[in-house]
Amino acid sequence: MLHPALFGLGIAAVSIPILLHLLKRKRRPIEWAAMRFLEQAFRKRRRILTIEQLILLVLRCALLVLIALGVGSLMLGSGTMSTSSITMVIVIDDSIGSALQVDAASSFDLNKGFALRALDELDAARGDRVMLIGSGMPARGIVVPETSDLGAVRDLIRGLGATDSGFDLDGALALSGTMGSESGRTDRRVLVIASGGRGFVGGRAGPGSSRPEFDRIIAMNPTPELIENIGITDALATRSLVTQRGVRLPIGVRVGLVRSGAGLGQDSRSTTITVFDQEDNQIGQRRVEWTGTQDTISAVVAIDPGSIRAMGARTAIVRVRIDDDANSRDNTRLVSVATRSSIRVGLIAGPNNQSESSGISPARWVRAALGADDRFGISILDIDAGRASALLTPNLDAVVVLAPGALDDDGWARLAQLRIGGTLVLITPDAAGGSLGWLDRVAAMADGFLEPGSVQIEHERPRALTGSAELSDRGLLSGIRSEFDSLANTVSVSRSIRLPVGSASLSLVLLDDGSAMALESNAGDGRGVLVVFGSAFDLEWTNLPTRPLFVAMMQEIVRQGVGVGSAMPVVLSGERIEQPVWSVSWQRVGDEPSDASQSNQAQSARAGIIAQLDAQGVTKGYAVVVPDAQAAITTPTTSEKLGRAVLDWVGVDGDDAINWIEPSIADGASGVDSGDEPNNTGLLGSSASGKSIALWMLWGAGFIAVVEFVLARLFTVRLFDARIEGSSG
Numbered sequence: 001m002l003h004p005a006l007f008g009l010g011i012a013a014v015s016i017p018i019l020l021h022l023l024k025r026k027r028r029p030i031e032w033a034a035m036r037f038l039e040q041a042f043r044k045r046r047r048i049l050t051i052e053q054l055i056l057l058v059l060r061c062a063l064l065v066l067i068a069l070g071v072g073s074l075m076l077g078s079g080t081m082s083t084s085s086i087t088m089v090i091v092i093d094d095s096i097g098s099a100l101q102v103d104a105a106s107s108f109d110l111n112k113g114f115a116l117r118a119l120d121e122l123d124a125a126r127g128d129r130v131m132l133i134g135s136g137m138p139a140r141g142i143v144v145p146e147t148s149d150l151g152a153v154r155d156l157i158r159g160l161g162a163t164d165s166g167f168d169l170d171g172a173l174a175l176s177g178t179m180g181s182e183s184g185r186t187d188r189r190v191l192v193i194a195s196g197g198r199g200f201v202g203g204r205a206g207p208g209s210s211r212p213e214f215d216r217i218i219a220m221n222p223t224p225e226l227i228e229n230i231g232i233t234d235a236l237a238t239r240s241l242v243t244q245r246g247v248r249l250p251i252g253v254r255v256g257l258v259r260s261g262a263g264l265g266q267d268s269r270s271t272t273i274t275v276f277d278q279e280d281n282q283i284g285q286r287r288v289e290w291t292g293t294q295d296t297i298s299a300v301v302a303i304d305p306g307s308i309r310a311m312g313a314r315t316a317i318v319r320v321r322i323d324d325d326a327n328s329r330d331n332t333r334l335v336s337v338a339t340r341s342s343i344r345v346g347l348i349a350g351p352n353n354q355s356e357s358s359g360i361s362p363a364r365w366v367r368a369a370l371g372a373d374d375r376f377g378i379s380i381l382d383i384d385a386g387r388a389s390a391l392l393t394p395n396l397d398a399v400v401v402l403a404p405g406a407l408d409d410d411g412w413a414r415l416a417q418l419r420i421g422g423t424l425v426l427i428t429p430d431a432a433g434g435s436l437g438w439l440d441r442v443a444a445m446a447d448g449f450l451e452p453g454s455v456q457i458e459h460e461r462p463r464a465l466t467g468s469a470e471l472s473d474r475g476l477l478s479g480i481r482s483e484f485d486s487l488a489n490t491v492s493v494s495r496s497i498r499l500p501v502g503s504a505s506l507s508l509v510l511l512d513d514g515s516a517m518a519l520e521s522n523a524g525d526g527r528g529v530l531v532v533f534g535s536a537f538d539l540e541w542t543n544l545p546t547r548p549l550f551v552a553m554m555q556e557i558v559r560q561g562v563g564v565g566s567a568m569p570v571v572l573s574g575e576r577i578e579q580p581v582w583s584v585s586w587q588r589v590g591d592e593p594s595d596a597s598q599s600n601q602a603q604s605a606r607a608g609i610i611a612q613l614d615a616q617g618v619t620k621g622y623a624v625v626v627p628d629a630q631a632a633i634t635t636p637t638t639s640e641k642l643g644r645a646v647l648d649w650v651g652v653d654g655d656d657a658i659n660w661i662e663p664s665i666a667d668g669a670s671g672v673d674s675g676d677e678p679n680n681t682g683l684l685g686s687s688a689s690g691k692s693i694a695l696w697m698l699w700g701a702g703f704i705a706v707v708e709f710v711l712a713r714l715f716t717v718r719l720f721d722a723r724i725e726g727s728s729g
Helices: 004-025 035-076 107-119 150-159 169-179 362-370 385-391 409-420 438-445 478-488 548-566 639-647 663-667 690-728
Strands: 086-092 129-134 140-147 188-194 216-220 229-237 241-243 251-260 269-276 282-290 296-303 315-322 332-340 343-349 378-384 398-401 424-427 456-464 492-497 505-510 516-521 530-533 570-572 585-588 608-613 619-626 658-661
Touching: 035 690, 086 107, 086 169, 107 150, 107 188, 107 216, 129 150, 129 169, 140 150, 140 169, 169 639, 188 639, 216 639, 229 315, 229 332, 241 548, 251 269, 251 282, 251 315, 251 332, 269 296, 282 296, 315 619, 332 548, 332 619, 343 362, 343 385, 343 548, 362 378, 362 548, 378 385, 385 409, 398 409, 398 548, 409 424, 409 438, 424 438, 424 548, 438 530, 478 548, 639 658
Parallel strands: 086 129, 086 188, 188 216, 216 658, 241 332, 343 378, 343 398, 398 424, 424 530, 570 619
Antiparallel strands: 129 140, 229 251, 251 296, 269 282, 269 315, 315 332, 456 492, 505 516, 516 530, 585 608, 608 619
């Protein structure tokens, strides 16, 4: 149906020449004698001339109608379906799954084409408005609230790129509820889901969320093609710290892969894993083999520790890459590794921190285990407990406290500050015994680390250590798990402090009665690791210092603890980037500095490196944002599953409440309701778009103008000849 207002104007314009023609015919002729001769000559051709003039009248009227309606349709719209305005919410899938290549184009190209086609059916002059929402985790309002500037929205859609995060349909639909649901509204509300459904895992309506109300829901029918894709789900250095001097322990990158799509169940195939340094030099490679229906695999790629070089903040970044496939965004992953030229350890021991029968002090045992010179890449600084507040400086990587009872209030406060900045803190009981009040200081240093109820116990029968099965896979001693049983079988504990495990700690070492001999804090909050032993490094407490396990244990705790405390947590794309307590600002490497109050979660939608800056503007650590490979799994989503998730949110009921459109509409043709035959029906149900109608009208007007011009010339000559003939006759 054409625009009613323009239709009326066209009829009015066309009626003018018709009325003039009719008024002219009503004149009564006055006969006079000489006129009889002219009438006799003209009467022979009157009928032909009348028909010719009527043809010209019809052509000129049609020309006026087509020009008026064609120009009007371009300027004011076609008025399809109804004259009431439309508020359209376009949810476009820009998640990592949309980067999948389907034939020659990506799924995201189809999504954008679908969104642009829907946008083309709106008319700004009619009062139509549009809201644009990106559903890459976390969903964000690209154009919120709705706007009538359709051209600007069109440019935004064309400039969008895929993110590295999952498909957040829940968040996108929640944002669409910001339109409100006022009663008595006159606009028609349309929801458009521009998504092929890749990587969608399910939807749910959150409690108390605003439920948007729509009159119509239009969605892309999920593409059913099975396309093979392999992505990196995990990559972690086997050692968290590399030293440039002294002993360089072997290091590698443990890589996890996931496979999905058409390759499952076929013959075995291989994938090459390559590791590069930050200068893009290859430093390691390994080929892994897939068999049958295997969909996950894990492998360690050995790398040369001498190739690790810091990029800043004493952190090195290595890049893991696999072979190119249908989705390139999950083929690369960054890994951070802490680096040091050497590890600086502060050692705090009291003046009498030694039991009466012990011949060697705990401080000497620690020195022997960590290394007395630079051959181990560790330097030790003795710190007097009474002057700890002045001597504990930020350049220390670790602090070992063997006499916690000798520290004053200022010393404990300084120790807590160092831990906040990333320094490893290891504390043991005083070898000479004494009050357990220092445990309250430890509990205050880390919330949830230690529960109340610590008591000192004299074991009637010396306790042994449990085996490697009780060690945490992510604990500081995981690196010696394979040899732990053989090293620990001769260790016995005669005296210990029972350490109740808190919510923010885990057992580092267990006694055979199930109690914890040592606790470590949960890593990942930007603070240094806190380790507390329940037994002093003294022979009256335990024979541990005399056993080979002590050397391996101290080396692992210091090296891994310093590395874990220095490294920022790995952030999955779309998740929130936690700010360390010392960080006041942050910025993506290569971007302008950003205020820490801005949405870190939104900025994590794309993989990269986030630099954390302290109050002085110095970069103290890097957070690595990695792609969500699980969201890139190519298993297609069914229209039933996607539709159910949408209907759970919006105020539309019924199995046929969603109009499913084939993705081919992005190329200019649409198959409605799963049909394969293209037709000219628009998304909103009109027979053709306003612009298409207008162009056909203008082309028709041009053709009629040419025909009218030729016939007018011809008929005018014939009329003139007839009049000459009549006058001469």
